[in-house]
Amino acid sequence: MKNSLILIGYMGCGKSTIGRKLAEISGRSFLDTDMWIEEKEGMTISKIFELKSEAYFRDLETVCLKELIEERDVKTSSQKTGMVISVGGGLPVREENQVLLKELGKVIYLKAEPETIYERVKTDTTRPLLQTENPLQKIKDMLGDREEKYQAAAHEVICVDGKSVTRIVEEIIRNEK
Ligand code: S3P
Numbered sequence: 048m049k050n051s052l053i054l055i056g057y058m059g060c061g062k063s064t065i066g067r068k069l070a071e072i073s074g075r076s077f078l079d080t081d082m083w084i085e086e087k088e089g090m091t092i093s094k095i096f097e098l099k100s101e102a103y104f105r106d107l108e109t110v111c112l113k114e115l116i117e118e119r120d121v122k123t124s125s126q127k128t129g130m131v132i133s134v135g136g137g138l139p140v141r142e143e144n145q146v147l148l149k150e151l152g153k154v155i156y157l158k159a160e161p162e163t164i165y166e167r168v169k170t171d172t173t174r175p176l177l178q179t180e181n182p183l184q185k186i187k188d189m190l191g192d193r194e195e196k197y198q199a200a201a202h203e204v205i206c207v208d209g210k211s212v213t214r215i216v217e218e219i220i221r222n223e224k
Contacts, residue, residue, distance in 0.1 A: 049075060049129030051119075051152030052219065055200055057190055058136040058174050059167040060159040061207055061215070066133035069216045075129045080111050080138060087111075092135075096175040108138045112147040119151070137176075139200035140193060148200055155219060156201035161186045163208050 052069065054062040063079055070077035081092055084107045088095055095104050119127065132151065138144050148154050165183045168174060179185050198204070203222060207215055 049073070050223075051075070051130045051132060052223075053132045053134060053148055053152050053154045054157055055134055055139045055148070055154060055197060056136065056157035056207075057159060057164055057186070057193065057197075058177065059164040059171075060136075060157040061167075061212065062133040062136075062157060065157065065207075065212055065215050065219075066131045068212055069219055070131040072216055073129075073131070073220060075131045078115070078130055078132050080108060080132065080134045083111050084108070084135075091173065093173060093175050105137070105141065108135060109141065109144055109147070112138075112144060112151065116147065116150055137193075140196045145196070145200040149202070153203065153223075154201045156197045156204045157207050157215070158197070158204050159207050161190055164190075 052073075052075070054066050054069075056062055066079065067077050069075075084095070084104065085091055087107065088099075090098070092104065095107075115130075115132070129152070134148070139148060161183060164186050168177055168186075169182065172178065176189070177185060205215060205218055205222075210218075
């Protein structure tokens with residue numbers, strides 16, 4: 048069976064785009080924890096933050112990881128297929144989640160500079176944490192806080208600045224061998 052690959056990193060580092068391509072090329076199924084949560088709750092992340100709370104959302108991230116582990120463990124070895132899992136930018140912050148992520152598979156941190164991230168998210172309105180007056184500063188502050196957690200959660204770090212999706216996917220596949 049193929050190992051699952053888990054992509055972590057800050058908002059806008061390319062987890063979902065890279066994850067989809069990686070899944071297609073490596074013959075794995077793809078799952079995005081944000082989408083899993085939106086489907087479970089029947090509302091967007093922005094609405095969950097607004098109507099429930101960020102804490103409620105964070106608990107669901109842990110529930111998602113636990114369910115993925117449970118689902119995997121009830122399968123027989125012939126039913127098991129590796130997955131590519133892209134996780135929300137804040138999920139690896141919780142220590143409990145760092146352990147669960149490593150239990151799920153190989154964790155890859157897609158590392159990007161704040162300026163790269165800002166260019167990608169500056170017109171996006173779907174990320175509640177970046178709807179502030181100075182998003183670049185917010186990105187710098189949050190990355191500063193999170194860097195250590197991302198490093199602690201990851202088995203491998205890949206810098207994505209200035210690289211194409213294809214190149215990053217190739218790098219991930221090459222490092223698997
Ligand atoms: C968040 C990242 C988002 C989403 C939510 C919170 C974060 O996911 O989970 O808006 O705290 O960094 P993406 O990293 O997929 O944008």
